Amino acid sequence: MTVLNSKIPAGPLAEKWSSHKAAIKVVSPANKRKLDIIVVGTGLAGGSAAASMAEMGYNVKAFCYQDSGRRAHSIAAQGGINAAKNYQNDNDSVHRLFYDTIKGGDYRAREANVHRLAEVSGDIIDQCVAQGVPFAREYGGTLSNRSFGGVLVSRTFYARGQTGQQLLLGCYASMNRMIGQGKIEMHERNELLDIVIIEGKARGIITRNLVTGEIERHGAHAVVIATGGYGNVFFLSTNAMGCNGGAAWQAYKNGACFANPCYVQIHPTCIPIHGEQQSKLTLMSESLRNDGRVWTPKKKEDAVKLQKGQITANDIAEEDRDFYLERRYPSYGNLVPRDVASRAAKERCDEGFGVNETGKAVYLDFKYSIERLGKDVIEARYGNLFQMYEKITDQNPYELPMQIYPAIHYTMGGVWVDYNLMTNIPGLYAIGEANFSDHGANRLGASALMQGLADGYFVLPYTIGDYLADEIQVPRIDVNHQEFVKKEKAVTDRMTRLYNIKGSKSVDSFHKRLGNIMWEYVGMARNEDGLKLAIKEIQKLREDFYKDLRITGDYNAMNIELEKAGRVEDFIDLGELMARDALDRKESCGGHYREESTTEDGEAKRNDENFAYVSAWEFQGEGKDPILHKEELVFENVKLTQRSYK
């Protein structure tokens, strides 16, 4: 049986990373040239890792399912990126960022990983500036900052409401430079479908060329998974349509443990669902909560009138507005962390105070900041977000408050990795959202960009050398090795099986059904009966999927239905594992809210005595129950307290 070793270095917290760096092996420039690395995914984590490792001298092969590396969904991150620069002189520090992140994650992340993240955060900003990322500036020419949820300092750097775009274009530009120099071999419209393991080590991948339909073999001395999260299990989420859990799931099926699958972040400020024809949800940046106030009516009769469309928000008198976040959490107010804000919105709507026709929306109101600062200032800060909102909803947020509701946004769970970001399969790494390591049970705003770039620019390029230093004698991987042949056949069998079901229902119909089960029972509030029911329903769904799936179009060509079918097949399995994990974790923590474990005033209640561990699930074969490994979380530097934002 697999034994997990987190490989956290000994010594004082603040010295772990530097002493580890000093201790690990380094590969010489001459030998780097002989080593190949596959990076799957070109978002902030994959893009920055591919560029950095190519600059160091490795031969990198990068893969993405989109038509360009620049399309990866990191591009959609709006608000900003955190860094402990203390440019605002508000007493920020590495320790404070570390502490906020550990606390924000509800004490379910590793101290050592989070501290390292805080340590390298400042370097990320420097790197991005050097690449030409046009961050917002003050009149004097210095960098601007703003605040995000769950913290009391201003440490978020931003480029309008398009920070993710600009950071991604920064590392994509670095990738382009390396592609131009022949150090990165770029494979667009190419999707990972299996991982090849030879003598216990990851040695390559099997992909499908999405243009030709051909199955391809690619070998390397190490494989890096940087394919983001699995939020699309829920069908409706803020993820891009193509975001999938495929690569992470193949890692799991090949023996890598999958950690904390039940930790899903539900973002409080998304545009509400408009109806049955919806395909995805659009996020409104958390940064809006800097200047927007969240409220619902105090009186139920007002809410009913709003739901019937008889009145608008502007008809409700000041004293009849319930600024429920400010009321419940006076010290953090509208800037409580995402999990807290989401649950509070759900609570108001469940009580009947929702403000739109479906009763599933609350207000995010800019009236007060427009009065205080002027429309110009608000427009300068959030103009593009307001425009996006108006295009989608046909309502002007300068005149009427925005309507918002929580939606699936990010997955804190992911492939289990050790301190070096390596999975329990030697040579197989997972970085960015695809791994589980830094955000615990809840991620703070503006920390996803930070983690993706930390992993890709400043952590993996060092730690991967420690492994590759022992691989320098290994010649270029031969893709005619029997393991490649075997895996290619397995992939072909899998895809032809799906293609040949010739049933009557589309891929999307199964995906929507899965999404409904997940949102209902494995969503914002979970309980034992619901989770058990979810597992049964997912198993039934899987049976139906294999019996009744219909894929039209050609097999040996571009086939958008076949692409989706493979992803949904993985989502069905992932959904079941998420429900199992949620069932095992009989406590509430961060984004995981068990109705059986709450405080008297309805807040999430952790159980540190029994659940201060990372759940790492190990695959045992189709139809068999996975094994749960528990990595105990050791807290030597922070005191575990009930998380309070009151």
Next chain:
Amino acid sequence: MADKILKELTIKVWRQKNAKAQGKFETYKINDISTGTSFLEMLDILNEELVNGGTEPIAFDHDCREGICGMCSLFIDGRAHGPDDDITTCQLHMRKFEDGATITIEPWRAGAFPVIKDLIVDRTAFEKILQSGGYISVNTGGVPDGNAILISQDDAEEAMDAAACIGCGACVATCKNSSAMLFVSAKVSHLAKLPQGRVEAARRAKSMVAKMDEMGFGNCTNTGACEVECPKGISIANIARLNREFLTAKIKD
């Protein structure tokens, strides 16, 4: 903002099996679409009906569906990204269409963007241009503190205006010459406005323009059509800047 229902729409769409095949328009009917539905959701619904009827669905590029990834790329009723301003196709909503309308959907049409299938085109030519110089040559690590480089707010804002390009290709699809000048000038301007980017400005302008020509894009004749259809409002003032950067670089040769 109560949504209405569009009872019947006629969708005339370009179908092409692959790059080598001859393409043609096919016509489909679709019923009961809410005006709150996005244009791509309407296509999802049509595709669902096609699959249920045993036909191959229409292939189109799309991903983030919030107007930032730049993957979606349809020419709708003669306009890149359809009948609305400052948006991508995925942000277009059905409230922009009347009940009973016939909607014509085509792929980007440009020699440098060959059709792969149906409405999907190959925009690799853009990648090649960026690979030829759309970056600042800096390795990871060993860079100065972020605040060591002071940049005036105006310059940072102008750089940001240009950097907002999403690389969708609407400018090329709209231009009667299939010119990529707006795309190239946006990247050149973004980096030229920043002190970090000045160091390589001359080399960048020359090699990106050379690559643009090599990839088969047409010349700019200042019609301004690109600016009108750009979903991110990239200004043709950037083209003037590119011309200046290019000319200055050439004079020094």
